[in-house]
Amino acid sequence: MKRSAQLANTNNEIKEIVMAGGPVAIRRAQPRDAEATLTLLKGLAEHEDSSQHVHLTLKQLEEYLHRDDVIIFLAEVDGSQIGYSSALRRTYFWGGSEIIALDDLYVRASHRNKRVGEHLMKAMAGQAAHDGLTVMWEVTPTNVAGQRFYSKLGAKLSTKVIATWTPEHYGFIV
Template sequence: MPSTEIRRAIPADAETVLTMLRELAGCQDQLAYVTVSAEDWRGFLGRSEVIVLIAEVDGAVAGYVSSLRRPYLWVGGDQLALDDLYVREQFRDAGVGRALMLELARHALPDRLTIGWGLRLENEAGYRFYQRLGATLNTKTTASWSPDTYEKLIDGT
């Protein structure tokens, strides 16, 4: 049985994380929206509130989970906002995603932080995966407002 190890990413892992982020964006037809650089990632990975965990199976990089510790204004404390969970195709259905989520939970447990994330409605496999973990799934639409769009409104154009 393959050995899975999970470790916290460090600034030297910036290229690895960026490569997987691009793979994930490509799977979701979102690659055109990825503008982050490896230098940006080096900075992120040096920040204590950014938690990125990398899974390796027999030494090969298998996936990652990224999150951000931030204020959770409704509860008067912090939460871990899960940004991405990605497992490379050849490592799927081998427990890597579960191992990443459980390790993220270990980071949240000392402060009893809620872990929250978004999920695309069409991601049926994701829904099944998170239900098996016991997550509560709430339907909610997310919105984004780009600087290019709101700047035009501010400028009156």
Template sequence: MITETRVTLRRAVPADAPTVDTLVRELAAHEGDAAHVTTDVPRWREMLGRDDVLVLLAERAGRPLGYVSAQRRPHLWSGRDILALDDLYVRADARDAGVGRRLMTGLAASVADEGLLIRWEVKPGNTAAQRFYRRLGARLWTKVVAAWQPAAAPTRP
């Protein structure tokens, strides 16, 4: 009996919405942020049909192993687009097998012709991820990330 061991990458399409939704929820649960996932399968179908949203799935014999997601957006200082990496996730049973590296190099290959910068955030305490990104050749610097719900703004300017 021959078992397929090769990992393949492919761009997720709207029909992959249930798979992407499951993987996103797994990542959020892993990070203790499950309550913050508010999207659903129909919304994923819409987003996966957009040209500016890129999700690559890593699979082995049709089984999803992980994903990387990014969105193309303008970078105002440079006057060019960049690729804003949102998530990189590999299921626990597929870690330490090169899947994350394949996803990152696949993402890089998808924008190599345009020479786009890929930019992302990593939590300060996630030293394993920082080591991984450094091995890829990424430059890391400390920056505080802020998020703001405008409804929380003071009522008077």
């Protein structure tokens, strides 16, 4: 049975779309959504066995949600948040342009395989399309299901090693 869902456009307006699996609203997160968004972010970290790496505070997230370069879409069912996508609009020097750097895409386990992630990605694509920007993100080599999902959306996958350099690792040279 197909039901309607709501999808936010780049102006944060809600428009009606049709999807299977029940009504879902996709909208741009506002500062008042910081607590629910942080809960989802921690849910993702727990799912990835990475909770120890989450240091974001509620106050920080509230401040980030006031920024135009921070893009977070929430998926909701009956006013309850069930997923999110987050990104940052930033400069891409090689391209001489800006990109949307997708950080996270997460849907609670109870709502997976119901096209919620697809609609969160469509919202992000709509945001990028408004200014003709490319969306870039990382996916771990072991996340085969994620790679398959992104490929079905038309994303080009390429292999790259990601390096991180934390203060405790670069401190010895400064």
